[in-house]
Amino acid sequence: MASLANTAGAGATRTRPNGRRRNGMILPRVISGVIILFVVSIIVFFTTQALPGDLPRLILGVDATPDQVDALRVQLGLDRPPLVQYAEWITGVLRGDWGTSLVNGRPVADVVGFRVLNSFALIIIAMLIAIPLSFVLGVLAAARRDRATDHALFGVSVVVNALPDFVLGTLLVALFGTTVFRIFPPVALIPVGDLPWWHPASLVLPVMTIVLMATTYLYRLVRASMLDVLDSDYVQTATLKGLSRTRILFRHALPNAVVPAVQASSLVFAVSLGGLVVIEYLFGYPGLGTLLADSIATHDLPVLQAVILIIAATFFICNLIADVISARFGTRTRNR
Amino acid sequence: MTATPPPRRALGLVLAVTSVVALGLGLTACAPPDKGASPSASAPVDGGTLRVAAPGSAKDKIDPNINSGSVIDLLRTEQIYDNLTKYDSDSKLTYQLAESMESNAAGDVWTIHLRPGVTFHDGSSFGAEDVIATIKRVIAPDSAANGKSLLGFITADGLTQIDDLTVEVHLDQPYGPFPEIWTNKYLRIGSSDIDAGGQPNGTGPFVYKAFTPGTSSTFTKYADYWGEKAHVDTLDILDFADNSAALNALKGGQVDITYSVPLTEAKAVDDLPGISILDSETGMYLPIVMRTDVAPYNDPRVREAFKLIVDRQEMVDVALNGYGAVANDYVGRYSSCGDPDLPQREQDIDKAKELLAEAGQANLQVEIAVTNGTAGMVEAAQVFAEQAKKAGVTVEVNNMDASVYLDNYLNWPLTVDFYTDTYLQLATRTLTPGASSNVTHWNNPEFLSLLNTAFETPDADARCAIENQMKAVEYKDSGNIVWGWANVVNAYADNVHGLTPDTTGKAVNRLNLVWLG
DSSP: OHHHHHHHHHHHHHHHHHHHHHHHHHHHHHHHHHHHHHHHHHHHHHHHHHSSSOHHHHHHOTTSOHHHHHHHHHHTTTTSOHHHHHHHHHHHHHTTOOOBOTTTOOBHHHHHHHHHHHHHHHHHHHHHHHHHHHHHHHHHHHHTTTSHHHHHHHHHHHHHHHSOHHHHHHHHIIIIIISSOOOSOSSOOOOTTSOGGGOHHHHHHHHHHHHHHHHHHHHHHHHHHHHHHHTSHHHHHHHHHTOOHHHIIIIIIHHHHHHHHHHHHHHHHHHHHHTHHHHHHHHTOOSHHHHHHHHHHTTOHHHHHHHHHHHHHHHHHHHHHHHHHHHHHHHHHHHO | OTTOHHHHHHHHHHHHHHHHHHHHHHHHHHSOOOOOOOOOOSOOOOOSEEEEEEEOOTTOOOOSSSSOOOHHHHHHHHHHOBOSEEEOTTSOEEESSEEEEEEOTTSSEEEEEEOTTOBOTTSOBOOHHHHHHHHHHHHSTTOOOGGGGGGTTOOGGGEEEEETTEEEEEOSSOOTTHHHHTTOTTOOBOOTTGGGOSSOOOSSSEEEEEEETTTEEEEEEOTTOSSSOOSSSEEEEEEESOHHHHHHHHHTTSOSEESOOOGGGHHHHHTSTTEEEEEEEEEEEOOEEEOTTSTTTTSHHHHHHHHHHOOHHHHHHHHSTTOEEEOOSOOOSSOTTOOOSOOOOOOOHHHHHHHHHHTTOTTOEEEEEEOOSSTTHHHHHHHHHHHHHTTTOEEEEEEOOHHHHHHTTTTOSEEEOOBOOOHHHHHHHHSSTTOTTOTTOOOOHHHHHHHHHHHTOOOHHHHHHHHHHHHHHHHHHOSEEOOEEEEEEEEEETTEEOOOOOTTSOGGGOGGGOEEO
16 A cells, blocks of 8 residues: 555656646647648648649540630649649638639538548547557456467467458458348448448448557557566566555556557557548548548649648647657656 | 456457358358349339449539539439430430420421420429520530530520520531430530529439539439439439449448449359349440551551451450450441441451561550550450460550549550440541540541531431441541440349349439339
């Protein structure tokens, strides 16, 4: 009891200096983040300019005459110098106007909005399952190191991680959606205007795919950090003091294993968002991933910019959160 | 130590799941196909929601005249709008919003008599002013409508409204196939106030309810439709970026009809329980196209040699997976004129080598540009490259992204394209100088003079004789290797009735005839 109180008290006193450092750390990070997003927008813009293919021709198809193609080019403002086009776009964005889609004339906010919600819902639901599950499995595997459980989990995780996500997804669809069992809808059709969680059955297979991919990777990190801690001197001491194994695992080892795992979790979150293209294609899910692929194929620059900036911003925010959490828990690791 | 049993159970669970999966897959592979009863000929049942999957993207448009002509655009516009005339499932001309059309003896004044009692979805009545407004919209100088080039023979001044249901069209030159032109996918008739905003308003069997490009659209039955009224109450047309996702949705019962079935999978899909394919022989062709105005294809001997290189049956068997038929180097499969009397061109490698040597082009090395525009296109290029080796011709297949392909659309010296249409429209669009899809850059005076004569001939029988002469010129000289006719394969769940094979390739577009039961 005494040692527990000491630990808790020590933790409380450490938060204050950490708090100051955190505030001092965030502002420069945010500024550099905004600069990075700005640079990303420039890179995306000029990369798109270099993409082969002519947008008006793509929109009008092969039956249009060259005159019609040229007329549409002027109408869309694509005949102007790239710098002018970029300047107009960025000033619009700074005023909060994301422009209109070049291929269907709808406001970018309308095109992107519901898809952002769909994609984030998908990822967040998957992460709410994957992260706790990874911790449970990681602790379990560490506690049962080199036993059958550990080996079985490791075997499964290696197999799952070796599969590309579309192969894993396709297997799950065949298993639960179409060929073997027909339990869950194989395609996640979320009608426009509905919120994704109104259709829980539709979410099962895409969520399951992401959870499997994320968990099999994350749990190994949790296991590794747990083992690091379990091998440390103070755990040895605690064991010699006669503390129960459960208490050692959950009260002493786990909190110290959290930092690397949280950092990895935020990275997995961001990577999952970037990797949504494949999952959303596979499940016909109306989200950012399919929109990204679509807007590249159709050269729809305003939509493409918005999607990439959202993904880039998510990466940045995830990293920032991971850093803040690491700073909060980090001193324990350093004091060890 | 006390925690030992659960992990063992976990391991056991993993093993159990694995074996169930293996067993399940094994059983499915062995099980005989359990087909439902074949579609009965009983009376149609009304009601329900029909869900159709088709390939779509954010480029989708729902405008009757201004769209990219993609499968899903045409599927949607055909539900909301009607044409003046339309081909039926046997490619015979039928009258829709027009009741009849007749010309003067010279063929340069046409009178369109419109169907009485037709109403738009907003309740207003359909009449001559809507037809004139649509034509003017398409031919306007700043029009972005793809049908503009089709109506090059009409000027705004030539349009006269005789009464509410009669339009007279005065042409500068005779145009014999006038009734046929109005079947075109870009010439659906909207209401005269179409550009005033408001939601899509047509005369078709379904009423527009909602539409999100690249995602989905919803329609309801139009109870006052002039033709055969829709059987289903609601129609959802859903976009799928990926064919396998669309097929999965069909397998999982989330859609009732899916437009795209890769030809390589058609047989396997047909064997699935509860799912059938709709295999339509069509006039679609995927020609290997040679640019007749650049070397080496400007030499007719090289063109003939390339035509002789092709083993047409192998092309159909491999590139189309057997879903097609051999063709004979002229376009326009379903013609009221019958087939021209031309010998079937067969592979003749020796003759091809001889011709190439004569032309000084032995051991020719060329590149073929291709994109995955429709099932079999890329495969056709690959099979052709293999066959060409036998004649000492090296063909390098350059498979590229659609945007890159389209960028250079009319410039590829050797490529694969695809078309479906009727003869005179194809001739105009693809075989005349300056036409939007004349990828061959063919400019044959004999062919052009025959085509002009055809346009000046209002009598259909007389036109047939000319049409068959034109096909003979094509067979001999054109830059198209028309090696086969491709089938269009769609798939549907067994509760869907009323779908019939359709030579226009648009079996899935006639959704008012479909019922669920």
